[in-house]
Amino acid sequence: MPVVTTPYAPGTPCWVDLMVPDQQAALDFYRDLFGWQGEVGPEEFGGYAVCTLLGKPVAGIMKAMSMDGSPLPPPTWTTYLSVRDATATQEAVTANGGQVLAPAMAVGELGRMLVALDPQGAAFGAWEPLQFPGAQIVNEPGALVWSQLNTSDPAGAAAFYEAVAGLRAAPMPEMPEFTGFQVDGRTIGGLQGLENFEAGTPPHWLTNFAVDDVDSTVDALVRARGTVLVPAFDMDKVGRMAVVQDPQGAAFAVVATSAPALP
Structure with a gap:
């Protein structure tokens, strides 16, 4: 089983995460379905849970939160594309008719991310890797x-x-x-x-x-x-x-x- 330890080539899907109203229920469901292990993370990262398979990170699960009193976003999986520069990617999104939902931001020392909509309305993320390249197991059952x-x-x-x-x-x-x-x-x-x-x-x-x-x-x-x-x-x-x-x-x-x- 190959383990990914270096950054993915730019453009490659490198991570996925799930936003749901009931984070613990999702952690339990995917544990039973795919064998993932994960728990609610630290408050400084919004409780974000990194799920692992055979001890290696494969996906994230987070609790959906309301923005400015608006309704909760629908439960959804988000695909993140590896990029060299999150800020440059953000500028390219707006220059080419997309919409930025979450501006480029640092995630500790792990990397930088953003979430956007393409011109047709499909949501996606971008990940600029620093210490964390993304999913460390792919192409294997449960990944x-x-x-x-x-x-x-x-x-x-x-x-x-x-x-x-x-x-x-x-x-x-x-x-x-x-x-x-x-x-x-x-x-x-x-x-x-x-x-x-x-x-x-x-x-x-x-x-x-x-x-x-x-x-x-x-x-x-x-x-x-x-x-x-x-x-x-x-x-x-x-x-x-x-x-x-x-x-x-x-x-x-x-x-x-x-x-x-x-x-």
């Missing part, structure tokens, strides 16, 4: 394996992420009917329109976690009061997958694949 942008304007989104993060949209060599996001010529994520989604589905990044067995994972999720959005199915040259929601409503996918994307 991040793929990030998929589902958007109302694929061409517009492709231009935005190329300008902001250096991602290049191109057909995937093994599946030319699909569009992938590439870093240094290597496919590290995907891009597609919303034609196959229910009407009204907003643009979003979908986090995909690797599992040994999709069907048994989905069964366990349902027993824990999660919801199946897209039942398990086989995708040619990829593997078996399903799209689900945790009990608080955050969507993600589970995938059993022999074609991992991340380093």
Whole structure:
């Protein structure tokens, strides 16, 4: 099992975190589903919990908080792209039609981050690594394996992420009917329109976690009061997958694949 200890190439999804109303319930749910270990963190970091798998960080879980008395944001997984300079990335976001939700800020000595919306409205994060490169296990059961942008304007989104993060949209060599996001010529994520989604589905990044067995994972999720959005199915040259929601409503996918994307 390879362990990531150096910064990800700029543009690569390097971290994911979850914002939910009930942080402890989410920690318990993902512990049982993926084997993660995590606990509510220090107050100075808003109680942010870093979840580990086999002792290595793989994802974060935080309690949703209201801003200025507004309603709580919906439960959601956020994908963070590795960047060289968070401040420069923030400037590129606004210059290319995006909106900054959380301006570039330091996270102790670990790195610098920001959260933004792309022009179509999909939320994403950017991470400038200092002492912390991001997820230290990927492409293994219970860890991040793929990030998929589902958007109302694929061409517009492709231009935005190329300008902001250096991602290049191109057909995937093994599946030319699909569009992938590439870093240094290597496919590290995907891009597609919303034609196959229910009407009204907003643009979003979908986090995909690797599992040994999709069907048994989905069964366990349902027993824990999660919801199946897209039942398990086989995708040619990829593997078996399903799209689900945790009990608080955050969507993600589970995938059993022999074609991992991340380093």
